[in-house]
Amino acid sequence: MHPMLNIAIRAARNAGKVIVKGYENLEAVEVEEKSLNDYVSSVDKEAEVAIIGTLRKSYPDHCIIAEESGADDGKDKDYQWIIDPLDGTTNFIHGIPHFSVSIALKIKGRTEVGVVFDPIRNELFSAVKGQGAQINGYRTRTNTVAKLPGTLLATGFPFKQKYHTETYLNIFRDLFMEVADMRRSGSAALDLAYVAAGRVDGFWEFGLKPWDIAAGELLVKESGAMMTDFNGGNDHMKSGNVVAANPKLLKEMLTVIRKHNL
Known part of the structure; x- marks a missing residue:
């Protein structure tokens, strides 16, 4: 070890x-x-x-x-x-x-x-x-599902940044119409761990802090998934806007999120 x-x-x-x-x-x-x-x-x-x-x-x-x-x-x-x-x-x-x-x-x-x-x-x-x-x-491995239909996504409400509520709900609605279901558990670190373990297929949330996601990001990456900001870039530690999933599903999630001009 x-x-x-x-x-x-x-x-x-x-x-x-x-x-x-x-x-x-x-x-x-x-x-x-x-x-x-x-x-x-x-x-x-x-x-x-x-x-x-x-x-x-x-x-x-x-x-x-x-x-x-x-x-x-x-x-x-x-x-x-x-x-x-x-x-x-x-x-x-x-x-x-x-x-x-x-x-x-x-x-x-x-x-x-x-x-x-x-x-x-x-x-x-x-x-x-x-x-x-x-x-x-x-050993953990992320799920390999490539498309949104049938997936289970995790998320978190922007309770510290409620001015994002309308945008968040619009993204939630668009994703929810495509996926099997959505979960909001209350621990972003565990959500990312669950992506790594294949318990949920993907995760997205606004306004997280480095301590919420630093460990989870490594779990995700070492399990075959990716983590980006809402633009598909690497600014997630600074912006706190996070998307995590296997590369193909991540692309599908970002396509929906980017429609909202964040």
Whole structure:
């Protein structure tokens, strides 16, 4: 196993223990609104501390970008960890058992390690660049369906950017008329992991952050799929507008999305 993947998995599992403990005692969890419709719980913060603490034991000089505590510029600029300690906080605080830990490592600007961990189902999705992706040790492959009819797509509502609602719903309508069905689960990291594992055929969403998608992107790519922005380019980390699917289905999805002049 890649030594840094091993540490990422350890960090994700340590965070998972914090999350499960909090989930079993939700009435004691403190919740605050960071911004409109964007919540953070005391468990998010505790899980992030557990992740950073685990990483720092092995790599004290690495840079860290974390959703709750922001950027911590370490001495070694070549290594950057990107962390979402609890992707799916709204699900978590409502007692819906669908959320995840997301940890990615960039080395000299390229994502080399990615982990998405579902602590409720004990499902660990992991990838190392050039070595494929796995779920609990078994190789994952994305679905190879080439056309929209019959597919199952995942998405996320633009709840932090409700000014996109009309455009989003127009795209949703056009895609929905073509596909078998659509899912909105509440955790973009798990949605991408599910694309990698072939559980859903594709994924699209507005306005995501790097910590939502950094690990998931590597899972997707190492499973035979692609991830782009809404124009089919590579600006998704900056714009947060994400489409992921196998290359042929991705092209079909982009054809629909591009009609809306984003």
